[in-house]
Amino acid sequence: MLDLSENRVQTTKRFVHRDGHIVRVELNVVSIHPPEGGPRCFFVQAQDITDRLRAEAARAEAERALRSSELTFSQMFMGNPLPMWLYELGTGRLLEVNAAVTEKYGYGRDELMAMRVQDIRVPEDAARLEEFMAALRADGSAYSDTGLWTHRRRDGTAMEVNIYSHRVPYRGHDAGLMIAYDLTARREAENALRESEERLRTLVVNAPVVIFLLDRVGRLISAEGRALRALGLRPAELVGRSAFSVYPGNAQVRSVLTRALGGEEFTSVTEIGEVTLEVGFRPLLDDQGRLREVIGVATDISERTRAETELRERIAELRLADEERRRLLGHLVTAQEEERRRVANDVHDEALPTLAAAIMLVGQLSEQLPGPEEAQTLRSIDEALGAAVEQLRHLIGGLRPPGLDYGRLVPAIRSAARSTFPGDVEVTVTGELATEPRGAVRAVMYRIAQEALANCRTHAGATHVEVDLAEVDGGVRVTVRDDGRGFDAADIAESPALGHLGIISMRERAELVGGRWHIDSRPGTGTVVEYWIPSSGAGAG
Template sequence: MAASTRREQRLAGIIASAMDAIIAIDEHHEITLVNPAAEQMFGYSAAALLGKPLSMLIPERYRGAHDAHIRNFARTKVTNRGIGRFGQVVGRRADGREFPVDAAISQMEWAGERLFTVTLRDITQRIEAETALRKNYELLDRIFATTHFCIVYLDRDLNFVRVNQAYADVGGYPPEFFVGKNHFDLYPGEKAEAIFRNAVATGQPFTIYANPFQYLDHPKRGVTYWDWTLHPLRDADGAVDGLLFALLDVTERKRAEREHAQLAAIVESSNDAILIRGLDRRILSWNTAAERLFGWSAQEAVGQPIDLIVPPERKGKLRRFIEGAARDASSSPVETTHLRKDGTRIPTQVTFSAVRDQQGEVVAHSYTVRDMSELKRKEKALRGYTDRLRGLSRRLREVEESERYAIARELHDELGQTLTALKVNLQMLEPYCAEGEAEDHLTEALMITGRALEQVRGMLLDLRPLGLEDLGLAVVLESHLAKQAEAAGWDAQFETTLPGRLRPELEMACFRVAQEALTNVMRHAHAKRVWVALGLNAGEVQLSVRDDGKGFDAAAVSDASPTGGFGLIGMQERVRQLGGRLAIHSAPGRGTEVRASFPFAPAGGREPAANASTHA
């Protein structure tokens, strides 16, 4: 009896100290025993559980299946087994929370009554760990499948176990093609194979950068470059049982490095100063030409503010050009002044460009600076030559106009008067040659004489409009327009708001420009209407000759062309000599306007009262 009591006490002690929850139920599924672990697991005291149905510890949706399971188990006479699929069921705590448990059930008969013992283990933490582990595996699989790194798993004999899609794409085969094949059967290389086998033998990782490689089965790719790493993989005993082989294609990086080196060489050998300034306005790079131009060495200049080479009066003047370059606006060279180490100022031409990172963000600004000192000296000398040539040209035109005037006078006084007298005498003979052959000859002689007089008048107009001195520009120009319109069949309109007379040389220039423009209209425009306007605006004499003719591409007409431009060179030179401007506006099918503007120069130096007239 004492021995039996001691066994019961030992059994009770074992049940009470067990880490797993132990619950005993009778054949009516009512709880007859619970240990402390069960009380802690479910949150009930033993008193609250004893005599209660086991189903109170199971969520309601599982209770029917659970009762059926125990009944089936009782019929099998099996001593013990797991409950539910793989022994996992769901428990319900006193506060209603559910949790996963591993459950095992055993049965026995005692005094003719069937008893069941259920052993339970809370596997919440295990499930959470398994879920986290599964998610990690899934994440690794996704990384393995989607990373741009080429990843390979090799066994210790260097056979492919698994490759990711990136590696397969580079090789030009599906991933399953590689599995089971030896790496160096596909890609032979004694040096590389020795490295791989050493990693297996020693367990030491190996890394190499920009290693050249050429695919024998893809010769058109040429030489490619790879960063790659070998990581030995160990089994549970610490022995190397495979390699993780990770590769990154750096062919483009290698090419970019080569191009960068070439660009650096170009920058260093450039005759123009090239420097880069950071967003903090400090100099980041400074080539040899910058050392020559500014006098500071690269060591002295790098790290200094860009104001090192900017004269005080020029600070901030170039900001809008720099900001424009940062906006990708078209950047034309800008002429400015820079400061040398010795304090002298030098004329320069600067081109700005933005330096961007891979995301397109501006990280610095590049300056290309050209010394314009020699060019400025040549420009100054050229301006001197040009001024002298223009003075000579002006003198030649004065001589030309003087000669024209003299020839015109000779023609008018000698030939013109002679032809006029001849015509008068021929007209006096008309009564004596009223009939017959004499009349015909006389009529023909009068026609010839008339044509000769018209030709002389035309020559006089080309040489010098004689009425210009006496009648003024407006009257002579209006008369000339009317004659041209009558000859060409134009609908012509003349308008003037010019206040009185102008200086003779200005009147002559305006007339010659208008004369040349009207000649061009007659020869080339096929116009129906012509407008000539002459006036004063904002201190300038403005002349406009406009037509509705066929027009032309004004941009394509070069003022340097010796054969084109419809007399553009002559008009431009006349206008330029008097300090004026000439503009031609035209487009195919939209007519043409010749517009000349001159500084106002009234006759006698005084501004007469304004008048205006319009004639059509």
């Protein structure tokens, strides 16, 4: 219903046409007031606005679609990581650029908007660019790859790009849309790859190896490496041949090739004439697990094999020489001990009886001389002779202790330690040996311990001495430790004085039988002598 309270009413109504379709009608109703007492009249104007409303709706949809399209274009254009620009086809003037252009080319946006596409090209591309722009104006609706171009950055450096173009209308301009793919990184990668491949090929060709590839029936697909020269072969004469035909008479070659073509991965040493090769095979399988190819790497180990043979021979010679040295050393130590025994026996059998007889004569004379002065003189002589007898007995014990001939090493050293020190020095000897050293080895171990104890008695002024023996690393380690005054061991090592020849003697004895010797001492901290002798150091002697 119409509200006719106003004099003029405008409204839109829907009517059904006689053929059934809906018609939109705009009604303009004007109220007419007659003279007094007359009836009220209305003037009605009806206009069919169906087509107009449809047109307005279509225009609104088109505008919405345009705004959406412009937004999409802006997002795709401005946010694209690839450099993109729009330019006027007639002049080349830049109409729009995205952020990637400013980033890649180094120009500011304001600078670019005052430039032409010709300004970022090298002079050599000028004529080609004009031809391209003319062709694009003539027929450039299709998106096309225009090929490779060289562009200039703001700093003057060149950049190789691949350009894709399309002719588009842009804000009333006949424009060209261009996308640039920077090929610099790809070219650098390609160059680096070529250089890497060339280095690898140079390495393979000049390395003392042969790298080869076999198909599943044993034909050589490729073969490279300097080791081919040692075999008198060249790659060109091998490719395409059966590997079995290269050395048909070599059963070892045929055997390893058969194993490799059977899919086995292994390494084998193969001799071909005077050349020794270490060859590794690895199967390459297809998706079904079937053998497709076999890759092999053969290394020329001829020099290494000869060197190893020479080394084994030299080691055998050194072993024989060492055995001879050990044998001679055993004889030397045995001879020294025999000489010590002979001297001890001579002193025991000759010097001691002589001194005993002299002591008896002094006793007889003391009974015949009544005077006190003569008696005192004879008593002094008797005491001196008695002291000489004790010294000779001590010398005999040191030259040939009975325990060294008939006993074990630990008790022999314990006996030597006790006889070396007076009762006011505490001496302890610890350790047990499951395997008793024999002959010269035992003698050397004993003599070094004897010398260390003698040095301690003479120089250390110790109140406690410890000796420890232990079986370590196939030998015997002996440690002699005292709590004496100590000394600067470094000074002794650098300049051994005449009074320290015992230190040199101990070291030389240990080294002669393949052992090692060490001394550690500082003033006021005591001294530690440690040495290790292999159980077989001087032979079985």
